[in-house]
Amino acid sequence: MSAKVVDICSAWQQAADASDWVALLMDEIPAGGDGFTLTTETEQELREAASLLQRANELLRRAAAREVPRYNAWTVDRPEWNTP
Numbered sequence: 001m002s003a004k005v006v007d008i009c010s011a012w013q014q015a016a017d018a019s020d021w022v023a024l025l026m027d028e029i030p031a032g033g034d035g036f037t038l039t040t041e042t043e044q045e046l047r048e049a050a051s052l053l054q055r056a057n058e059l060l061r062r063a064a065a066r067e068v069p070r071y072n073a074w075t076v077d078r079p080e081w082n083t084p
Contacts, residue, residue: 015060022053 009017029046032038038046 029042030036030038
């Protein structure tokens, strides 16, 4: 009998974690240059990843545009949060 551990975290935390993972992975991939070239497969995968990251950027911008005004309005209703 096996037990499954489910990690429950917010959508915000999942997006932040994914962003961190991408940054760590990018550090592991050689950038090329000085005569070193990436394989065709790697070039294609990086182009596909760039496309996905551009889409992720669009989604995050839309979420921010929607949530920032809501959050600002929400904090106005809480005077104790507005003190320096």
